[in-house]
Amino acid sequence: xxxxxxxxxxxxxxxxxxxxxxxxxxxxxxxxxxxxxxxxxxxxxxxxxxxxxxxxxxxxxxxxxxxxxxxxxxxxxxxxxxxxxxxxxxxxxxxxxxxxxxxxxxxxxxxxxxxxxxxxxxxxxxxxxxxxxxxxxxxxxxxxxxxxxxxxxxxxxxxxxxxxxxxxxxxxxxxxxxxxxxxxxxxxxxxxxxxxxxxxxxxxxxxxxxxxxxxxxxxxxxxxxxxxxxxxxxxxxxxxxxxxxxxxxxxxxxxxxxxxxxxxxxxxxxxxxxxxxxxxxxxxxxxxxxxxxxxxxxxxxxxxxxxxxxxxx
Amino acid sequence: xxxxxxxxxxxxxxxxxxxxxxxxxxxxxxxxxxxxxxxxxxxxxxxxxxxxxxxxxxxxxxxxxxxxxxxxxxxxxxxxxxxxxxxxxxxxxxxxxxxxxxxxxxxxxxxxxxxxxxxxxxxxxxxxxxxxxxxxxxxxxxxxxxxxxxxxxxxxxxxxxxxxxxxxxxxxxxxxxxxxxxxxxxxxxxxxxx
Numbered sequence: 052x053x054x055x056x057x058x059x060x061x062x063x064x065x066x067x068x069x070x071x072x073x074x075x076x077x078x079x080x081x082x083x084x085x086x087x088x089x090x091x092x093x094x095x096x097x098x099x100x101x102x103x104x105x106x107x108x109x110x111x112x113x114x115x116x117x118x119x120x121x122x123x124x125x126x127x128x129x130x131x132x133x134x135x136x137x138x139x140x141x142x143x144x145x146x147x148x149x150x151x152x153x154x155x156x157x158x159x160x161x162x163x164x165x166x167x168x169x170x171x172x173x174x175x176x177x178x179x180x181x182x183x184x185x186x187x188x189x190x191x192x193x194x195x196x197x198x199x200x201x202x203x204x205x206x207x208x209x210x211x212x213x214x215x216x217x218x219x220x221x222x223x224x225x226x227x228x229x230x231x232x233x234x235x236x237x238x239x240x241x242x243x244x245x246x247x248x249x250x251x252x253x254x255x256x257x258x259x260x261x262x263x264x265x266x267x268x269x270x271x272x273x274x275x276x277x278x279x280x281x282x283x284x285x286x287x288x289x290x291x292x293x294x295x296x297x298x299x300x301x302x303x304x305x306x307x308x309x310x311x312x313x314x315x316x317x318x319x320x321x322x323x324x325x326x327x328x329x330x331x332x333x334x335x336x337x338x339x340x341x342x343x344x345x346x347x348x349x350x351x352x353x354x355x356x357x358x359x360x361x362x363x364x
Numbered sequence: 365x366x367x368x369x370x371x372x373x374x375x376x377x378x379x380x381x382x383x384x385x386x387x388x389x390x391x392x393x394x395x396x397x398x399x400x401x402x403x404x405x406x407x408x409x410x411x412x413x414x415x416x417x418x419x420x421x422x423x424x425x426x427x428x429x430x431x432x433x434x435x436x437x438x439x440x441x442x443x444x445x446x447x448x449x450x451x452x453x454x455x456x457x458x459x460x461x462x463x464x465x466x467x468x469x470x471x472x473x474x475x476x477x478x479x480x481x482x483x484x485x486x487x488x489x490x491x492x493x494x495x496x497x498x499x500x501x502x503x504x505x506x507x508x509x510x511x512x513x514x515x516x517x518x519x520x521x522x523x524x525x526x527x528x529x530x531x532x533x534x535x536x537x538x539x540x541x542x543x544x545x546x547x548x549x550x551x552x553x554x555x556x557x558x
Contacts (some may be wrong), residue, residue, distance in 0.1 A: 054441075054521040057414045086524070148413075311412055311441055 054313055055149040056086070059095065062143045065119060071124040072170065072202035073136050076110075076117050077145055081233030083114040087223065089148035091241075093267075094118060095315045096135065097146035103315050104131040105269075107174035107243070108150060109203065112181060118147065121202055123170040151321070151338070155266040156181060160239035164231055165191035166252055168244025174267065179210045193217045193226075220283055228255030242266040285361040287329065301351035310364060312351065315352040319353035326351060375438035376446035380510030380540030381497065383448050389497025389509075390558070392464060401489030403502055404456055405478040408433035411495045412441040413522065416479045424451065424505045426544040430484055430545065436447040441518055446509030447538070454483040455492055459537060462530050480523060483513065483536045490553045492537040503551030506543040513538050536555035 064076035079085055093107045110119035113127040122139075125132045139145055149327035154174055156163065163182060165175045175191060193207070193215065201219070208215055218226035228251050231240060240263065242252045249266045256264050279297045284304070286293070297303045302314055302324055319337030328349050334357060337350035351362075380386045413436050424432050429436035430451040442449065454514035460483065465473040476483060479485040485502065495509035515531035 052517050054413060056412070056522050059415070072490075309443070311439070311443055313413070313441075 054094070055145055055151060057095075057148050058085075060085075060118070062139050062141050062145055065141050070204075072111075073122045073124070073247065074203070075122065075139060075145070076096075076119050077147060077267065080115050080262035085118055086117060086149040088118075088358045089152055090156055090181040091154035091174045091267075092152035092177075093154075093174070093319070094120065094150050095148040096190060098131055098134050099138075100131075102131060103317065104135070104222060105316055105321060107177075109152075109176040109206075110172040111234050111257075112162060112177055112329060114186070118150075121170065121173050123184060124204065128211070128302050148315070152264055153321070154241060154243065156241075157239045157263075157265070157357060159237075160263075161188065162235065162239070163187060163189040163239035164238060164240045166231070166240065166244070166248065167193050168226075168227070169192065170247040171244030172201075172203055172207060173243075175241070176210065179207065180242070183210055185199035189308070190214055190216060199253055215231050223315045227264070231256065234259055236263075239263050239265065250362075260359075261279045279358075282356045283359040284356070285359065286331075286364050288364060295355070300353065303361075305364075314352055317352045319350050323348065324350055324352050328356075329361050329363060332357040333360060343364060373434060374428075375440070375443045377429075377540065378446050378448050378510065379427075380448050380450075380508035380538075382478050383510040385511040386448070386497050386509060390418075392497065395494035395498060396491040397555055399491060399555065403487055403539050403549055403551040403553055404432070405549055406412070406547065407479055407482075407484055407485040407486075408436075409482070410434060411437070411439045412443075416482060419478060421546055421548045423546055424541050424544045426541045429541070432474060433484060448540055448543045449538055450486060451507060451539045452483040452513055452536055453485040453487055453490070453492055453507075453539065454481055454487055454513070455490060455534065456488040456533035458531070458536075459486070461534070462527070465538055467530075470526050474525050474527060474530060476523075476525070476527060479499060481536075482519060484524075487553055493534070495537055495555075499556040500554060501556055503545075503549055504545040504546045505541060508542050509537040510538050510540055512536075527544065538545055 058079060059176050060077040063076055063078045066074055070076045088108055090112050092240060095103045095105055097103055105124060106120035108118055109121055122132050122135045124136050124263050148252045156178060164190060165178060242249050281296050282295060284293050284295055284301060293304050293308055294299050305312055313323050315321040320339055322339040325348055327347055332351045335345050336353040336356045340348060340350060381390050399457040406422045408419060408430050424430055434440035435449045459476050462474045462476055496511060498509050502506055513536035515528045516527045516537045518529060520526060520528050
């Protein structure tokens with residue numbers, strides 16, 4: 052768990068890069084410099100009702116005066132992007148956390164392959180800028196519907212030049228994971244986009260060491276086979292017992308009883324709400340906690356327990 | 365837009381002189397007297413983790429806290445735990461020492477601005493460590509020292525600076541509000557009779 056400060060940033064610029072992608076430039080109303088970040092980082096953006104959405108920073112990490120994010124309007128989404136498109140006009144105030152990086156550039160790699168799909172391009176804009184400024188070797192396949200619908204396409208073309216390889220899914224050959232090429236111990240692959248893209252690349256690279264394949268998704272996991280069951284939680288420090296009904300998360304129940312646990316995505320992706328447990332069988336449903344730490348750590352936003360669990364709170 | 369509307373119950377505050385530290389100190393004599401200090405800055409944060417915001421004046425409510433602050437609303441990181449958290453203070457002298465790396469407990473100087481340390485009031489010339497179990501005034505309000513503040517790892521994480529060890533024993537004072545009112549930077553801080 053890492054606590055991050057939340058800032059009230061001003062929307063300095065809001066413009067559409069495609070019909071459904073809003074590019075926001077955010078500045079601090081008082082401080083000249085924002086907290087530093089590295090390529091691949093994301094911020095949490097708070098909606099009015101307290102829900103949180105995560106967006107990769109797509110600007111230049113060396114420019115501390117502003118943050119840039121690109122928000123795709125998800126017509127069938129959970130309402131967050133719609134609220135942002137309707138409310139975050141120029142001059143509005145956005146509640147934004149300091150950045151966190153779950154998709155950092157590997158210092159060990161000599162060659163970097165970036166695979167982006169759709170709005171998943173955003174972290175790669177900052178990564179491509181970093182690679183270019185460091186003179187690093189990188190290539191990037193890119194999948195999108197069509198050039199005019201590809202968000203921030205021209206910005207990326209400016210940075211990458213001929214290095215940019217595109218596979219537009221409505222014309223010509225489609226991107227295939229085979230294009231990534233043969234295994235090399237100094238090549239790292241980064242994937243960002245829809246879950247099916249991540250899955251197809253990870254499946255294709257199943258023989259590669261886990262630490263050489265990096266991916267990030269910002270969407271809920273739909274696990275139709277999972278049926279939540281109620282369970283009981285005991286707070287180790289006080290002995291307090293709480294019941295988590297089937298239709299509520301452990302995090303919700305903890306909050307209702309007054310525990311202000313940090314949390315962010317509510318989807319088991321960001322790792323903010325991580326806490327320790329003992330004496331229980333936990334059903335881990337998050338996508339962030341490494342297997343090696345699941346024996347005594349859990350993400351209460353999505354993970355549950357069989358019958359009962361004791362939390363180290 | 366109200367991002368901080370809270371349906372949470374009111375925070376459970378411990379009365380400063382009921383706190384184990386405050387109640388014991390209340391019965392002991394001693395401590396610095398005859399000093400006269402000054403309030404330099406007032407800061408509040410609307411919710412846990414939010415950046416602190418500076419105020420040019422603040423309304424303090426007895427038994428509750430500073431209007432607009434996370435511990436007034438019950439939305440602070442530590443709000444679920446009953447404690448003395450109506451108002452927190454820190455000495456400018458402690459921040460100055462940190463900026464000189466005195467004592468040299470970390471790699472180098474740490475500059476902790478008044479908007480960064482997350483205590484409500486930054487004061488100068490006020491021996492906070494002597495004020496547990498004591499009454500003192502800040503302008504027109506009266507505070508009761510309940511317990512010494514203790515540095516937290518949460519602050520280190522939030523700031524990304526190793527402040528835990530250097531703040532040890534000079535992290536400030538947690539107070540209850542005996543008499544509320546309006547305070548402003550520049551207000552005099554003085555010890556009162558028990």
